[in-house]
Amino acid sequence: DAGVTQSPTHLIKTRGQQVTLRCSPKSGHDTVSWYQQALGQGPQFIFQYYEEEERQRGNFPDRFSGHQFPNYSSELNVNALLLGDSALYLCASSLAGLMSQPQHFGDGTRLSIL
Amino acid sequence: AQKVTQAQTEISVVEKEDVTLDCVYETRDTTYYLFWYKQPPSGELVFLIRRNSFDEQNEISGRYSWNFQKSTSSFNFTITASQVVDSAVYFCALRNYKAAGNKLTFGGGTRVLVKP
Numbered sequence: 001d002a003g004v005t006q007s008p009t010h011l012i013k014t015r016g017q018q019v020t021l022r023c024s025p026k027s028g029h030d031t032v033s034w035y036q037q038a039l040g041q042g043p044q045f046i047f048q049y050y051e052e053e054e055r056q057r058g059n060f061p062d063r064f065s066g067h068q069f070p071n072y073s074s075e076l077n078v079n080a081l082l083l084g085d086s087a088l089y090l091c092a093s094s095l096a097g098l099m100s101q102p103q104h105f106g107d108g109t110r111l112s113i114l
Numbered sequence: 115a116q117k118v119t120q121a122q123t124e125i126s127v128v129e130k131e132d133v134t135l136d137c138v139y140e141t142r143d144t145t146y147y148l149f150w151y152k153q154p155p156s157g158e159l160v161f162l163i164r165r166n167s168f169d170e171q172n173e174i175s176g177r178y179s180w181n182f183q184k185s186t187s188s189f190n191f192t193i194t195a196s197q198v199v200d201s202a203v204y205f206c207a208l209r210n211y212k213a214a215g216n217k218l219t220f221g222g223g224t225r226v227l228v229k230p
Contacts, residue, residue: 033217042118042205042220043159056217088157094216100166102149103218105159 002027004106006091012112013081021076021109025093031055032074033103034066035090043090049074050096078111086113116141118208120221128229133193135224137206140187143167145211148182148189149218153203162204165189167211196228 005024013019025032031050035043045058049068068074072093078085088110092103117140127133139148150162163175165182173180181190193200203225207218 031216035218035220040223042120042222043218045217045219048217058217090157090159092159092218100147100164102161102164103216104161105151108157110157 004091004093004104006089006106006109008109009107010110010112012114014114015081015083017081018077018079019081019111021078021089021091021111022073023076023091023093023106024073025091026104029093029095029104030072031094031096032068032072033092033094034074034076035092036060037088037090037108039087046076081113083113086111116143116208116210116219118206118219118221120206120224122224123222124225124227126227126229127196129198130195131228133196133200133226133228135191135193135204135206135226137189137191137221138187139189139206139208141208141210143210147209147211149207149209150180150189150191151205151207151220153205153223155202159205163191193226196226198228198230201226201228 007022033048034046037043046060047057048055052068063079065077088108090108091106094103119138146167148165151159177194179192203223205223206221
């Protein structure tokens with residue numbers, strides 16, 4: 001049973017560039033959430049996708065956008081990268097309607113901005 | 115707005131000692147879920163335990179136990195007889211019951227170091 005997989009593992013970019021991170025949910029899950037975790041802090045919710053639409057969004061600027069595909073996989077795009085975007089980006093999957101069930105997380109993509 | 119506070123930033127113990135992690139939360143919702151996750155150096159958040167707001171029975175699962183007190187908005191977590199493999203960052207998280215979304219609100223985390 002494949003868990004949540006994220007790619008790439010590490011990424012180095014420079015300010016002003018754009019980046020795309022990818023996530024495949026756990027088998028059987030249909031909802032994908034993205035979180036940003038700065039060094040030494042707890043994860044912060046970015047947004048959530050279900051049925052290929054953004055359903056809920058945290059306090060992040062429009063530079064952060066996403067997409068969900070028919071196979072439930074998802075992408076996180078960040079434009080005009082800033083130094084402050086350096087963080088671990090975590091993807092979590094779940095099954096819609098099962099509110100009591102925990103979200104399952106991937107290993108994350110560590111993004112460094114130079 | 116929801117908020118989760120983990121006042122302890124780091125705890126250091128010797129193997130076999132018990133470790134208790136504190137978590138205090140704020141929410142205006144009457145129905146919600148509370149979680150504890152473990153984050154080893156690899157980065158993945160590993161689910162440990164869950165408690166819903168309408169069940170205050172405290173439980174034990176192996177070496178893990180938790181104390182949920184709705185009256186004080188606390189959800190503390192204890193590792194009994196700690197082991198070196200328990201060394202990690204532990205996060206308390208809150209999720210409301212609204213069907214529109216199930217985002218998690220995390221605390222700042224507590225780093226646990228278990229020394230042999």
